[in-house]
Amino acid sequence: EPEVTQTPSHQVTQMGQEVILRCVPISNHLYFYWYRQILGQKVEFLVSFYNNEISEKSEIFDDQFSVERPDGSNFTLKIRSTKLEDSAMYFCASWGKETQYFGPGTRLLVL
Amino acid sequence: AQSVTQPDIHITVSEGASLELRCNYSYGATPYLFWYVQSPGQGLQLLLKYFSGDTLVQGIKGFEAEFKRSQSSFNLRKPSVHWSDAAEYFCAVGGGGTASKLTFGTGTRLQVTL
Structure with missing residues (x-):
């Protein structure tokens, strides 16, 4: 069964640094989302x-x-200058068959 | 604005016992309702959803939920809980179109004792 994938699974960064979280939605989906927890x-x-x-x-x-969809498969979330409070799990999702399918998440830790 | 309330933060049940997790929503029109489950360190897995039609919906892993418009509720039930059901359960509401954003409740952590 097709899945939403996310990379990296974990990322540690210093406050003020830029991070890019990457997602590959399910291929025939047209709506994409980012959530955080x-x-x-x-x-x-x-x-x-x-x-x-x-x-x-x-x-x-x-x-x-x-956010950006740089090519036909990737969907990215960029945080330009990270803050401590950006530490969270970030989930990507895509929509199909009346459902939002979630990826496994990227755990971001800002030090 | 749409919102979801899950009044129970933590529930403990014995294996084999029945389970009901409560969910109340607020939305001005017909809501789209979902239950997701999250195991520790994992992503969100869809258990079931309600869009329209039969108000009792069946999901995976033996779960079901009933939509009650008069009570603005969408409670999740399972007749016999297994130890592997221990996880966090999130109710979510969407609206304004089937592909609209989801608003999640704060979750209910289920613990299963043997």
Whole structure:
């Protein structure tokens, strides 16, 4: 069964550094999403993406964040200058068959 | 704005006992409702979903949920819990289109005693 994949599974970075989280959505899906889950808290929506543009974003998704679909398969989340509070699990998802399918997540730790 | 409340933070049940996890939602129109399960360190796996039609939906691993519009609820049930069901369970609501964002509840951590 097709799956959403994410790389890396873990990333440690220094505060102020840029990070890029990568996702490969399921191949025939057209809607893509990023969510995050701070340790011990609920999953929060960040941004949705359709037809090569952002369709919706939350108040968390400020100017430090950006998303891109650089080619036909990858979907990336960039954090330009990481903060301590960006430490979280980041989930990518794609939409198909009336369901959002989630990837395994990237655990980001900002020191 | 849509929201989800899961009133039980932590539930402990004995293996073989029945289970009900509560979920209440707030959404102005017909909601799309989901239950996901998350094992420690893992991603989110869809258990079941409700879009329309029969209000009792069946999912994977023997789970079912019932949509009750009058109570704004979508409770998850299982008649006999297995030790492997220990995990965190998240209820989520979507709306404004089938591909819209999901809003999650805070989750219920299920512990199963042998």
